[in-house]
Amino acid sequence: MLHHTPLIATIVAGLGLAFVLGAIANRLKISPLVGYLLAGIAVGPFTPGFVADQGLANELAEIGVILLMFGVGLHFSLNDLLSVRAIAIPGAIAQIAVATLLGMGLGWAMGWPPGAGFVFGLALSVASTVVLLRALQERRMVETERGRIAVGWLIVEDLAMVLALVLLPALAGLLGGSFDPAARPEDPLAARDVATTIAITLAKVTAFVVLMLVVGRRVIPWLLHYVAHTGSRELFRLAVLAVALGVAYGAAALFGVSFALGAFFAGMILSESPLSQRAAEESLPLRDAFAVLFFVSVGMLFDPRILLEDPLPLIGTVLIIIAGKSVAAFFIVRAFGYTQGTAFTISASLAQIGEFSFILAGLGVGLQILPEAGRSLILAGAILSILVNPFLFTALDHMKARAERAKAKLAAAEPAGHPIADEPEEAPALAPTALAGHAVIVGYGRVGSLVGEGLAAAGWPMLVIEERQPLIDQLRGDGREVLAGNAADASLLALAGLERARILFVAIPEAFEAGQIISRARAASAGLRIVARAHSDAEVEHLEGHGADLIIMGEREIARAMLEHALSGSNPAPSGPAEGPVSTAALQAAAEPPPPDPPPPEAPAADPSAGERPAVQPRPG
Numbered sequence: 001m002l003h004h005t006p007l008i009a010t011i012v013a014g015l016g017l018a019f020v021l022g023a024i025a026n027r028l029k030i031s032p033l034v035g036y037l038l039a040g041i042a043v044g045p046f047t048p049g050f051v052a053d054q055g056l057a058n059e060l061a062e063i064g065v066i067l068l069m070f071g072v073g074l075h076f077s078l079n080d081l082l083s084v085r086a087i088a089i090p091g092a093i094a095q096i097a098v099a100t101l102l103g104m105g106l107g108w109a110m111g112w113p114p115g116a117g118f119v120f121g122l123a124l125s126v127a128s129t130v131v132l133l134r135a136l137q138e139r140r141m142v143e144t145e146r147g148r149i150a151v152g153w154l155i156v157e158d159l160a161m162v163l164a165l166v167l168l169p170a171l172a173g174l175l176g177g178s179f180d181p182a183a184r185p186e187d188p189l190a191a192r193d194v195a196t197t198i199a200i201t202l203a204k205v206t207a208f209v210v211l212m213l214v215v216g217r218r219v220i221p222w223l224l225h226y227v228a229h230t231g232s233r234e235l236f237r238l239a240v241l242a243v244a245l246g247v248a249y250g251a252a253a254l255f256g257v258s259f260a261l262g263a264f265f266a267g268m269i270l271s272e273s274p275l276s277q278r279a280a281e282e283s284l285p286l287r288d289a290f291a292v293l294f295f296v297s298v299g300m301l302f303d304p305r306i307l308l309e310d311p312l313p314l315i316g317t318v319l320i321i322i323a324g325k326s327v328a329a330f331f332i333v334r335a336f337g338y339t340q341g342t343a344f345t346i347s348a349s350l351a352q353i354g355e356f357s358f359i360l361a362g363l364g365v366g367l368q369i370l371p372e373a374g375r376s377l378i379l380a381g382a383i384l385s386i387l388v389n390p391f392l393f394t395a396l397d398h399m400k401a402r403a404e405r406a407k408a409k410l411a412a413a414e415p416a417g418h419p420i421a422d423e424p425e426e427a428p429a430l431a432p433t434a435l436a437g438h439a440v441i442v443g444y445g446r447v448g449s450l451v452g453e454g455l456a457a458a459g460w461p462m463l464v465i466e467e468r469q470p471l472i473d474q475l476r477g478d479g480r481e482v483l484a485g486n487a488a489d490a491s492l493l494a495l496a497g498l499e500r501a502r503i504l505f506v507a508i509p510e511a512f513e514a515g516q517i518i519s520r521a522r523a524a525s526a527g528l529r530i531v532a533r534a535h536s537d538a539e540v541e542h543l544e545g546h547g548a549d550l551i552i553m554g555e556r557e558i559a560r561a562m563l564e565h566a567l568s569g570s571n572p573a574p575s576g577p578a579e580g581p582v583s584t585a586a587l588q589a590a591a592e593p594p595p596p597d598p599p600p601p602e603a604p605a606a607d608p609s610a611g612e613r614p615a616v617q618p619r620p621g
């Protein structure tokens with residue numbers, strides 16, 4: 001007989017239904033977020049049937065927020081954060097001010113006192129971390145400049161909300177005039193000077209940041225290095241989770257900082273460590289699962305009756321979130337001299353509300369400042385804005401594609417040397433290549449960069465598609481032609497001149513994405529030679545199915561080179577470094593097939609002697 005297990009029931013119902021509805025949404029070519037939210041509505045208290053535990057769902061969602069922000073921190077250095085402060089701080093503050101004023105206006109129109117309108121507007125001003133990061137991650141934009149601005153902006157909003165949450169009880173007397181003051185709960189902060197509260201809060205946040213930068217910066221990387229050297233994958237994974245969750249919880253419990261901010265700092269501190277990549281990979285599966293539960297927990301709050309009972313105020317609320325905030329953000333970003341594209345992306349990212357708004361609304365209602373109807377509007381506004389958000393991005397993609405086409409046309413009409421108007425940041429990324437007979441390398445990491453060096457040494461014309469901004473900057477600095485962005489994006493791949501290319505190297509580790517890229521490339525050019533990278537037999541098969549000509553399985557090449565090293569006898573010192581032959585082998589294998597001379601890999605070290613090459617010849621499948 002089954003005993004009472006609300007946690008298990010909530011996880012199973014949440015994940016199970018989210019999976020089914022997410023898959024259906026995906027099949028209908030709409031964002032899976034819509035499916036997750038609908039799953040939440042289905043297991044929520046306002047629809048018949050099973051009702052999951054809202055409190056537990058919210059806590060599970062918090063874990064998703066922690067892991068997401070930890071992951072973002074892992075890709076963020078302190079310098080990245082500081083580099084966007086000039087726009088993020090004034091931008092976020094100005095946007096909060098505009099949204100709060102709009103909220104107050106709507107509150108006034110509904111006959112609420114100014115205090116209620118203030119809390120309402122404040123709740124509408126802050127975007128959801130999860131929704132923003134999902135949108136950026138889906139488009140692989142977290143590490144681009146606009147991604148950094150959006151995340152910096154979010155951090156400032158987060159800090160402002162931490163401040164708002166502690167100040168609200170202190171200011172309740174001032175804000176809550178017309179609501180039954182007798183019902184206000186005992187408030188220890190009410191008597192205290194507001195300035196003292198602000199000072200204490202800021203001191204706590206500062207103490208946390210200083211502690212992390214001084215102590216955490218040494219201890220956390222040391223701990224992970226130590227665990228990595230134990231050789232236990234399980235322990236390493238555990239250490240990553242313990243650090244992310246532990247720091248987030250400690251930050252909230254001891255310093256009054258939000259979970260999200262605590263986790264972000266834990267990640268940022270690790271970002272300088274060479275282990276950050278592995279830490280990100282280890283936390284990924286859990287992060288995704290819990291982020292899904294976030295959407296389910298939001299869906300559960302939605303009472304569909306509000307659509308019928310209170311349509312006008314709801315329309316006003318949604319307009320403030322989607323239109324009011326976006327327009328404000330757009331003009332702020334433009335005023336700082338950023339391109340239209342950046343301004344649109346930032347506005348779309350922020351045109352939604354989520355977890356902080358719920359917390360603020362809950363506190364506002366608890367303190368009798370905000371009427372219950374305000375909370376319902378905030379919840380419904382959150383759901384609708386989250387539902388609409390993916391469509392805003394799709395609209396943005398369409399606009400971008402149209403602008404690109406117009407620009408390409410203009411570029412064809414303009415004589416060379418005329419820069420095309422107004423979007424200097426985008427121009428190099430979006431122009432179609434003029435190369436012909438070139439090699440295209442997708443991914444310029446450990447594998448792609450070796451291939452690229454070899455091709456450059458052999459004098460091949462080449463084009464790189466890469467999405468990591470530091471790498472892109474470095475490549476452009478070296479005078480290489482780069483398309484910045486995700487190669488799985490059809491509009492980007494279309495700029496690579498694949499019909500005229502000689503060979504395509506898909507040198508990224510992720511086989512599903514590689515499969516997409518390969519099938520698009522194959523559709524663009526039936527005769528193109530495609531060389532891909534894999535890490536298992538299943539991946540080899542998958543990539544072959546998508547049309548790759550040659551697949552190099554990394555592990556097989558490593559084994560081959562190790563064996564060769566041991567058997568060749570040419571290596572009298574068995575303890576010597578073995579790295580050279582491995583990368584050389586894989587590289588030669590990858591560069592072997594095309595008709596002209598195979599490029600020597602690491603130019604000076606490589607010895608493409610006739611005896612060596614056959615030993616490393618790859619035979620996929």
Ligand code: AMP
Pocket residue numbers: 442443444445446447448465466467468471485486487488507508509510513
């Ligand atoms: P590595 O595993 O060290 O060879 O690195 C792979 C490289 O490929 C990294 O620099 C990634 O930024 C890049 N990369 C991964 N996926 C994509 C993609 N879909 N489009 C463009 N670059 C990618």
